[in-house]
Amino acid sequence: MSAIDRLAARTPLPVGFYTLTKREILRYVRRPKNTFAPPLITNILYFSVFGVVLGARVGEIIGVPYILFILPGLIVLGAISNAFENASFSIFHGRWNEYIHETLTSPLSYTQMVWAYIISAAFRGLLVGVIIAAVGVAIISSLYQPVPVENPFYLMAFMIVIVLLFASLGVVGGLLATDFDDLTMMNQFILRPLVFFGAVFYSLNDLTPLLRDISLLNPMVYMVNGVRYGFLGVAEVDPNLSLAVLAGATVVVASIDVWLFKRGYGLTD
Amino acid sequence: MTNALEITNLRKSYGDVQALDGVSLTVPEGSFFGLLGPNGAGKTTFISIxxxxxxxxxxxxxxFGHDVETxxxxxRDAxxxxxxxxxxxxxFPIHEVxxxxxxxxxxxxxxxxxxxxxxxxRVGIYDKRNTRFDWLSGGMKRRFMIARALVTEPELLILDEPSAGVDVQLRRDLWDLVTELNEQGTTILLTTHYIEEAERLCDEVAILDSGRVVAVASPEALKGRGADHITIHLHNAPHSRPQLLVGDDRVESIEWNDDQLIVTAREGGLIAPTLVRELDREGLEIVDMEIARTSLEEIFVEMTHSGVDRTPSDQDEKEHAAPIATDGGHGERTQ
Incomplete structure (x- = not known):
């Protein structure tokens, strides 16, 4: 019995919910080569190429070096991708190999099942976000300047809300998918374009008014903007409004997850 | 006493296919209940519900009085x-699972x-506790499935074709284990294709065919519904064939074949003494007699028409029940 198990036993957490959450977290924690190494390597490349090499030509955006400007966006990109992928993969893989039956035939409530998947996936998103932040801070601090954290509360709040939101969306993805290709498609053709057009690598102020207005329809803009506000204290969109909208969206999507589980969508016949 | 299962008019359709068509059953607490049926009879659908x-x-x-939906x-806890x-x-290694x-x-x-x-x-694979499921042999995998069902110490243990594809030793170990559990008070629901298994273990069996219950009774009572065969060899073929067992409505047929007599009748063991006396009165000397009791398998085949060629097949049933198609490969992709 681990120390975490002993700690959990002293809390009012339902044992079934705790066990499923632990199982989901252990699944990826024990496979760091699959889960943590790829975002680490990818982001070292991002910071090196986009930040250092191209950043030298771009100069400063909103008064900070380009590499510092893209740091929040890269953190968001890694965190939400991993939160989404973890939830969708875990559910779909369980359906594909039918071992999700171990959970479905157990006396967990549907709400407990859903939140166990969401929280464990969100936690992976946060861990990856921390890894990317560590890489970014190490490179930027050594080559340019210390990385500020102007609004730690907003930084934490935005990170938590966005990983929960995308973990919730991942649950939907895992239930809707009928093939592994569907998961790849969701990530490559929906998630990634939205992130890349979410003002990760450029400022909204550099866009024409029309493109700026179109960009504001992209929810990623608010996420990147919120995390950037946490680091740099500069926001192009009101962070409070962004946080409220994203939190609302998380509640709505998580409720849809529970409803789908209750209906047995993709799980039962 | 609460019944372990109370099923009333249970129905399940997959489009036009009626997998369960008004199944009603009661399984008493503590009983060893068998669910028999040909492929596609609806056994797996029943359990899955x-x-x-x-x-x-x-x-x-x-x-145990709890509605499976509300x-x-x-x-599910039971x-x-x-x-x-x-x-x-x-x-994960199997002990963690x-x-x-x-x-x-x-x-x-x-x-x-x-x-x-x-x-x-309990199932004899403790030394493999740190092994992952994929690395177990076929027999060990089957043992593990039992262990997983037992780990929650359930009040109702459901075994779906537990001895399919296992060797004789494992089958006997399994029988000993479930008998012991049943004696300790666990209610057992067993589906099986092995009629001998049901006959040996179950207090009561239900025969399911095309989504309907066609019989519920003890194996002995079911066997009593079938006809036995009494085969008698005489020393010499009779010059004229005597009228035997006249007026006994248990007799279904009497066939002569030279010096051999075959009587098909219910309760063959009870009829045999009368038959012997009548042959003796006719001066016919018996050199050999054999009574072949109806097997549960014969009853099963008779009640389910043929026991084969059902529609939909087990595979059809499984495909209906599974929300996604699988390749059966259980590939280990990780993200």
Whole structure:
């Protein structure tokens, strides 16, 4: 019995919910080569190429070096991708190999099942976000300047809300998918374009008014903007409004997850 | 006493296919109940409804008084299921898989660990506890499925074709184990193709055919419904064939074949003495007599028409029940 198990036993957490959450977290924690190494390597490349090499030509955006400007966006990109992928993969893989039956035939409530998947996936998103932040801070601090954290509360709040939101969306993805290709498609053709057009690598102020207005329809803009506000204290969109909208969206999507589980969508016949 | 299962007019349709067509059953607590039926009879659909893997189209299913939909948590908590398919978590060593399963049932980690070890010892694969499921042999995999069903110490143990494809030794070990559990008070619901298994283990069996219950009775009572064959060899073929067993409505047919007489009748053991006396009165000397009792298998085949060529097949049933198609390969992709 681990120390975490002993700690959990002293809390009012339902044992079934705790066990499923632990199982989901252990699944990826024990496979760091699959889960943590790829975002680490990818982001070292991002910071090196986009930040250092191209950043030298771009100069400063909103008064900070380009590499510092893209740091929040890269953190968001890694965190939400991993939160989404973890939830969708875990559910779909369980359906594909039918071992999700171990959970479905157990006396967990549907709400407990859903939140166990969401929280464990969100936690992976946060861990990856921390890894990317560590890489970014190490490179930027050594080559340019210390990385500020102007609004730690907003930084934490935005990170938590966005990983929960995308973990919730991942649950939907895992239930809707009928093939592994569907998961790849969701990530490559929906998630990634939205992130890349979410003002990760450029400022909204550099866009024409029309493109700026179109960009504001992209929810990623608010996420990147919120995390950037946490680091740099500069926001192009009101962070409070962004946080409220994203939190609302998380509640709505998580409720849809529970409803789908209750209906047995993709799980039962 | 609460019944382990109370099923009333249970229905399930997959489009035009009626997998269960008004099944009503009562399984008393503590009984050893067999569910027999040909491929596609609806056995797996029936079990899947009890554990929440299939939604019923109508009717009612209660597990120890708990409705499987409105009170699903209590119903599922009472059940330990060993399905025919290997639907096991491949990411973890088998002792952890058991600990997780116990945890899902609300058993704290420390106790879950003890229960997992006990379950693995009970089925004889404790020394493989740190192995992943994929690395177990076929027989060990089947043993593990039983261990997973036992780790929550269920009140109702459901075994879906537990001895399919296992060797004789494992089958006997399995029979000993489930008999012991039943004697300790666990209600057992067994589906099987092995009629001998049902005959040997079950207090009561239900025969399911095309989604309907065609009979519920003890194996002995069911066998009593069939005709026995009394075969008698005479010393010499009779010059004229005497009238035998006149007026006995248990007799279905009497066939002569030279010096051989074959009587087909219900309760053959009770008829035989009368038959012997009548032959003796006719001066016919008996050199050999054999009574072949009806087997449960014959009753089963008779009640289910042929016992084969059902529609839909088991595979059809499984495909209906599974929300996604699988390649059966259980590939280990990780993200």
């Amino acid at each position: 009890l554990v929440g893997l299939v939604r019923k189209s109508g009717g009612e299913a209660l597990v 009170d699903y948590r209590a119903a 059940i330990g299921l060993a399905p025919q398919e290997f639907n096991v978590d491949r990411f 058991l600990e997780h399963k116990a945890g899902y049932h609300g058993i704290p980690a420390a106790e879950a660990r003890v229960r997992a070890a006990d379950a693995l010892k």
